[in-house]
Amino acid sequence: MTSVVVKDVSLSFGAYDVLKQLNLDVPEGEFLVLLGPSGCGKSTLLNCIAGLLDVSDGQIFIKGKNVTWEEPKDRGIGMVFQSYALYPQMTVEGNLSFGLKTAGMARDEISTRVARASEILQIEPLLKRKPAALSGGQRQRVAIGRALVRDVDVFLFDEPLSNLDAKLRSELRVEIKRLHQKLANTMIYVTHDQIEAMTLADRIAVMKGGVIQQLDAPQVIYNKPVNRFVAGFLGSPGMNFLDGEVEGGAVPAFGIAGTKIPLDRYGFDHVAAPGKAVLGIRPEHVALGDAASTMPFSAEIGVELVEPMGSDTLVWTKLGGQSFAFRVEAERHISRGDRLCIGFDPARASLFDGQSGKRI
């Protein structure tokens, strides 16, 4: 059963179209991440689902009910904001119960729900404190609790971890995932952080310019991006892009500055016409040394720059005159000026059209 359905939704501020004819189906219990750079419309879409923004066109359904014209409180949603948005003059308990009191709920029902939510999130010792006396992580936990007490079907997260430092972020990320496994609610999560997206999502919707570029499982998006934008947005360090030309013939190949990369093992989406193209290779798909020589493509390169990252090392070089990076184990000692043999399997690469940037 579908939980949230977005049908042909458009939104414009004056002449500027933020969302363009957007469609989205979220099945019950799914963790969907909306991922994209700032200004891509992901937060706007979330606000439309929440009912905080009126859509210019289209419909929104939650649990099969058309809620396009409903107030936020009547949509069965709970929302968590980036800045926590806790009411500063109320205690944690007051923050959690504010919505329930506004709805005119009975006193003992309110305390039962507050107790349950604070137990799940382990914020019971904080109930009498004001938000100013809490740390960032505790505040965000209270903000999640405020959505939790409402006992709703759909949780909306608007970049909830962006204000936290790196360590807390990874801790709360795990907690949110655990929460989802426990509650099995539908969750829609907006972020510009690709690691959050990869780790949390059942499915990721990568957005750009108010349009969903690709909607699929994280692994599919990572390994088979539909266009150059998606390929470049996911992955850190980012994918290598080599400009070159697809050459026809008996064995299709990709040519850059005199080097030929055979494409016979590459899974073409459709038959490629010869012409300008971009070959994308992730740095971790590159092999080194003996392993490289067994690959369908290998070449000898000179090391230009070494970036040790602790768990592994990133090595920068030039391939066919273009900047190229690859990952090696941290134990390998590589220094500037070394000559190495690297290779990769074109089957794991992505080939994009030079003009449209679409996957070939």
Next chain:
Amino acid sequence: MVEQVFRAVPDMAAVAPATSRASGLVGPSGPRPRRTFSRRNIFIYGTLFVVAIYYLLPLYVMVVTSLKGMPEIRLGNIFSPPVEITFEPWVKAWSTACTGLNCDGLSRGFWNSVRITVPSVFLSIAIASVNGYALANWRFKGAEIFFTVLVVGAFIPYQVMLYPVVIVLREIGLYGSLWGLVLVHTIFGMPILTLLFRNYFASLPEELFKAARVDGAGFWTIYLRIMLPMSLPIFVVAVILQVTGIWNDFLFGVVYTKPDTYPMTVQLNNIVNAVQGVKEYNVNMAATLLTGLVPLVIYFVSGKLFVRGIAAGAVKG
């Protein structure tokens, strides 16, 4: 400029110890030494002192004169402290000074001013804060135009509107009454107060407002339960602006009221500018001080909050 810098160097070297007390490090270490009697300091504090004297002297003269008897004043030494301190002028200014036919001093005007200021301040702030909140958070159709019209209203000189307002008040039967003046003050305070509140509410995080909406709070619940408790500083600013503005108002007071309902400022003018009889400088000074006392007290009580509120509104808007 360059010359000054060069001259400062030997000074500093003379003051700075060659080695650090703690660890024996050679060369400059720890806090940089600063001289109390540098040329810069003397200039700054000297200027501040002169300016302070300049502003405080008239006040001193007023207080001193108001405590003297008329014979002493006639000697002409306006800066000398009173030989014989008398509170007679204060009593007279408050309770027996004559304005026209009434001889009950400023007390009448004081209570008139209180009866004008309290409801005007309350009404104007209550309405303007809701206006500002609606403009900042509930962007209704035509909000921008409404706001522009309101702000333009703040720049129209009052003189232009004096006579039309007389006619309006006459037509609704409030001309000459205290409530007529309350209405005028409430309306004329609207542009600047609405602007003040709108900017303050716009500076509060928008997500707070969104969160309250998701929690099911409506227009008034959000205003009363979320926005009001966060807005003490801006309310203090508004109260100070309005109390001093309305209390010190002369123009509207003299135009829209009758002798019976004159506010304190108009009465003060009538006492000080009386053409008949002896000019009683001591009474005039006492009367002026009495009239100025209310805004002064307001500033002293809430000065700190005032500064905080002005700064809070100024950050974003």
